[in-house]
Amino acid sequence: MDQLFDLYDYPTEKKAKLVAIEFKGYAITWWNQVRAEYHRVGHDRITWEEMKREMRRRFVPSYYSRDLHLRLKRLVQGNRSVDEYYQEMEMCLLRTGITEDEESMMARFLVGLNKPIANKVDMTHYTNLTELVHFVSGQNDRWLNVIKLVLHFLLLIVPLHGVTHNSKFQGHARLPLVHLLHLLVQIHLPQSHLN
Numbered sequence: 001m002d003q004l005f006d007l008y009d010y011p012t013e014k015k016a017k018l019v020a021i022e023f024k025g026y027a028i029t030w031w032n033q034v035r036a037e038y039h040r041v042g043h044d045r046i047t048w049e050e051m052k053r054e055m056r057r058r059f060v061p062s063y064y065s066r067d068l069h070l071r072l073k074r075l076v077q078g079n080r081s082v083d084e085y086y087q088e089m090e091m092c093l094l095r096t097g098i099t100e101d102e103e104s105m106m107a108r109f110l111v112g113l114n115k116p117i118a119n120k121v122d123m124t125h126y127t128n129l130t131e132l133v134h135f136v137s138g139q140n141d142r143w144l145n146v147i148k149l150v151l152h153f154l155l156l157i158v159p160l161h162g163v164t165h166n167s168k169f170q171g172h173a174r175l176p177l178v179h180l181l182h183l184l185v186q187i188h189l190p191q192s193h194l195n
Contacts, residue, residue, distance in 0.1 A: 005048070017047035030058060068096045076112040082137045085112065101131050111132070 005015055023031050025046055034054050038046050046054075072092035077085040089109060093100065100108070107128050117136055126132040 012048065013045060016046050016051040019048070019051060023180050042135070054178065063094065068092060072096060072098070077114045077117070082113075085109075105129050106132055109136075 001015075001019060004010075008016065020028075038050075047171055070096060072089070075085075075089055078087060080088065086109065089105075089112070093105075106126075107186070109129070109132065112123060113121065113136065121136060126135055147163055
């Protein structure tokens with residue numbers, strides 16, 4: 001609503017009234033009670049800020065803020081892309097009302113990154129959060145390509161390798177799957193990305 005008010009440059013004293021017009025059912029009954037209570041204690045008008053505070057008090061569960069803080073504290077990249085992880089972190093920060101300096105945000109971002117990507121960041125120089133996110137996104141894209149290639153390999157080649165019953169392979173040690181995957185990664189990534 002604040003964006004809409006800013007767009008149309010609504011006067012402060014009309015904001016709460018405009019929102020109240022949209023209330024229906026229980027919401028309008030609740031709002032009328034709130035207004036009556038304000039009038040009873042001598043307030044002629046309810047400001048938009050007061051209205052937002054009253055709505056939060058009534059309709060936002062008391063545990064909502066605590067859950068947001070816990071969600072932010074436990075946030076990790078997991079199976080998200082780097083961009084999705086970063087956007088989720090920003091949304092949690094905005095919803096909790098936490099404002100951090102850039103160094104703290106970079107530290108929070110790095111702590112939640114998947115280990116292979118975080119290890120690459122340790123060997124890189126970056127000066128701000130935007131630079132860091134762009135670098136990490138590129139690393140994530142490379143790792144996603146490797147993962148896709150490995151999955152392709154697993155789905156197509158390993159079943160063939162595993163079910164080979166050709167007599168010329170009997171008695172010979174097969175290359176363990178871990179070594180096959182390692183070779184595949186070495187072939188796919190340039191040497192600079194393996195260190």
